[in-house]
Amino acid sequence: xxxxxxxxxxxHTRGQWLVLIVVAVFGLLxxxxxxxxxxxxxxxxxxxLIPLIGKFLCYAxxxxxxxxxxxxxxxxxxxxxxxxxxxxxxxxMYLMRSIGTEGVYASDLPDFMVFLDWKELPWFWRGFDRFxxxxxxxxxxxxxxxxxxxxxxxxSRIKGVYFAIITQAMTxxxxxxxxxxxxxxxxxxxxxxFKRILGxxxxxPSTRVGLYVASVLALLGTYLLCRFIVCSKLGRVLAAIRDxxxxxxxTGYNTVRHKLFVWTVSAMLCGMAxxxxxxxxxxxxxxxxxxxxxxxxxxxxxxxxxxxxxxxALGALLVNGAKSWFTVAAPETWxxxxxxxxxxxxxxxxxxxxxxxxxxRTFREQSARRADETPAADGSNA
Amino acid sequence: xxxxxxxxxxxxxxQIDTTHGPILYLExxxxxxxxxxxxxxxxxxxxxxxxxxxxxxxxxxKTTLMDVITxxxxxxxxxxxxxxxxxxxxxxxxxxxxxxxxRKFQKPTVFTQHTVFANLELASQGGKGVWSTLFAKLSGxxxxxxxxxxxxxxxxxxxxxxxxxxxxxxxxxxxxxxLLMQDPRLLLVDEPVAGMTHQEVERxxxxxxxxxxxxxxxxxxxxxxxxxxxxxxxxVLHEGRVLAEGSMDRxxxxxxxxxxxxxx
Numbered sequence: 001x002x003x004x005x006x007x008x009x010x011x012h013t014r015g016q017w018l019v020l021i022v023v024a025v026f027g028l029l030x031x032x033x034x035x036x037x038x039x040x041x042x043x044x045x046x047x048x049l050i051p052l053i054g055k056f057l058c059y060a061x062x063x064x065x066x067x068x069x070x071x072x073x074x075x076x077x078x079x080x081x082x083x084x085x086x087x088x089x090x091x092x093m094y095l096m097r098s099i100g101t102e103g104v105y106a107s108d109l110p111d112f113m114v115f116l117d118w119k120e121l122p123w124f125w126r127g128f129d130r131f132x133x134x135x136x137x138x139x140x141x142x143x144x145x146x147x148x149x150x151x152x153x154x155x156s157r158i159k160g161v162y163f164a165i166i167t168q169a170m171t172x173x174x175x176x177x178x179x180x181x182x183x184x185x186x187x188x189x190x191x192x193x194f195k196r197i198l199g200x201x202x203x204x205p206s207t208r209v210g211l212y213v214a215s216v217l218a219l220l221g222t223y224l225l226c227r228f229i230v231c232s233k234l235g236r237v238l239a240a241i242r243d244x245x246x247x248x249x250x251t252g253y254n255t256v257r258h259k260l261f262v263w264t265v266s267a268m269l270c271g272m273a274x275x276x277x278x279x280x281x282x283x284x285x286x287x288x289x290x291x292x293x294x295x296x297x298x299x300x301x302x303x304x305x306x307x308x309x310x311x312x313a314l315g316a317l318l319v320n321g322a323k324s325w326f327t328v329a330a331p332e333t334w335x336x337x338x339x340x341x342x343x344x345x346x347x348x349x350x351x352x353x354x355x356x357x358x359x360x361r362t363f364r365e366q367s368a369r370r371a372d373e374t375p376a377a378d379g380s381n382a
Numbered sequence: 383x384x385x386x387x388x389x390x391x392x393x394x395x396x397q398i399d400t401t402h403g404p405i406l407y408l409e410x411x412x413x414x415x416x417x418x419x420x421x422x423x424x425x426x427x428x429x430x431x432x433x434x435x436x437x438x439x440x441x442x443x444k445t446t447l448m449d450v451i452t453x454x455x456x457x458x459x460x461x462x463x464x465x466x467x468x469x470x471x472x473x474x475x476x477x478x479x480x481x482x483x484x485r486k487f488q489k490p491t492v493f494t495q496h497t498v499f500a501n502l503e504l505a506s507q508g509g510k511g512v513w514s515t516l517f518a519k520l521s522g523x524x525x526x527x528x529x530x531x532x533x534x535x536x537x538x539x540x541x542x543x544x545x546x547x548x549x550x551x552x553x554x555x556x557x558x559x560x561l562l563m564q565d566p567r568l569l570l571v572d573e574p575v576a577g578m579t580h581q582e583v584e585r586x587x588x589x590x591x592x593x594x595x596x597x598x599x600x601x602x603x604x605x606x607x608x609x610x611x612x613x614x615x616x617x618v619l620h621e622g623r624v625l626a627e628g629s630m631d632r633x634x635x636x637x638x639x640x641x642x643x644x645x646x
Contacts, residue, residue: 233518236500240493247491251560252476253510261512 009231011224020223027216032209050208051280056320057215058280060313061222061273063300065266067312068226070301072235073262074242075159079167080270081294082174083142085284087271089178090141092191092284093125094134095202099195111193112186122184131198138275139268146267147260154256154263159245168291175289190285197279208280215276219313222269226309229262238262299338303345305352314353398465398482398567405430405568405598406451411460413446413622420446421457422622428568433594435609436602438619439642444602447619448570452485453478464568484566488573490553494546498537498556501545502528505560527563534592535559536585551582555589568598575608587611 012020031053034045062084069075096110105114109121127133149170153163181187200207229235240248241255248255278284287293296319304315319341326334349355398405406428413421421443428434436444449455450462453475462470468481493501506524509515532538535555540548545556554574561569571590575583583605591612593599603609609616609630616633618625626636633639 229516232516233503234512234515236496236504237515239495240504243493243495244491247493248504250479251505252479252564257512258515 047205054212054215054280057219058273058277059316063312063316065269066301069266071306073238076164077167078164078294079171082171083267083270084274085288086142087138087274088278088284090138091275091278093128095194097129139271142271143268146264150260150263154259175286178286192283305354311352311354399467400430407463409461411457431595433599435613435616442619443622482567484561485570492545499541505563531559531562551578571601
């Protein structure tokens, strides 16, 4: 409920801030601390799970970005996988460069370039031996692509299903481009065999904990940024665009700019998530751009709850947790489970998992009211 | 927003020159669609602050007339001026809005997922760019304006209510309120009481008559009861021409009007 009277709604009540801080501290401390427990202890958090959780956190950032553009602005993108992958590639390029001469061919060039018999580094690989440059490009490249793409799409007033289809085409086209060896990003195999990041070995558990902590902080920052946006007057303009764009135009807003802004921010957040994802999973290749990946991102948000930031992040964690379990326990069933989950949520829980909370509360209140009435009925019988 | 460009004089709300009386002039305006004359050499003058009802059978040209005033349709010939100086035929739609003409369409469109307060806030004249909305803070003046408009439209105690849960009539008032937030001089209101209950019709009549004086209000309406309730001056359109003009009583007794419209 929007409190009447503030152009900027308070981002959180005091209680919500408290919950947020508790969750953040929990995320930042508990996993690393449990990880240091002796391996035979029940509480020991195994090393192999840390990058997995870190990966989920990256997906949660994507879900928040997706929710900003879909849940709040009503623009369904089925191409966010591209922004994620581009951020990943930018970080992957840095990780490739920091292998140095320790590759199979002991060359200064990345192995795949030696394999292709390239003699020198292509121009677009220059600068990627510096972390800061790669980190900047991980956000700037997806942002620029989104800005240009959005500029044309929004100016032409493309929306709804047509926009979703074009974004699918975009991710598919870029996937084909990245599959080619000549494009210069390792083709089919992508970029892998990373050795170290910022001088720290990627094999070291402590590096993995560090990446995990960075992911927690990034997720927290993303959440606060998204919250800042949706609680501002801009956030209300976005929701108004979602519900009645013609009226917003008629009220004197140039909606192209607002849409372009939130679309670009969303893409940049995805790029950041991709950059955090790659060192934790150890590989980036064009399969990250398959259209199905982008569709899955929309499913996370739908399952968790569109238009609620917590819901989107929760959806990403839930669906990916389930995916990890199913693909081990019963791999062939996973796609059916995912499809089934999507249908069930769409039909029976349009508000997503977070709306369950509200439903349970209403149900409790109703049964409490009924319980209040029942003793009276009993009394009249006695 | 460019205020001056290419020699055109685009005034801010309040800069309309009405020193010679009328706020809106339409002279010899003709609009034809594929040979059909929707407006046929029509003349219309609106005095500053008056409340004018425009009636007429279907196809009389009422909507086309509104479209010409708001810049949605360009006249083939004729002049349309706001005050003495603003040539509406040379201005674009949003320039006309900013010059002080607000139009309410027949179907109420409010932002259903927002509160009444937020609806009015979004319609206010504050900055509308990305950054100015991202860092917007509500000024005391804006809040006062929102509250006074809410008073005017009778929704003061509904400010925290979601617009989606308002009744049909309340949505219409809210939309009029959203127009008022833009501080228009001339309000064009299209069939405001369609689908309203009897009480709502009465309150709408009070609202519109209350706005007249400080605003010039043009109401296009089918509901003759409602027109009788509010009208001081009525213009009857028929086949793109002004058939009769004057007080409701006079117009009603005009035999030509009786023949084409009231009599049927």
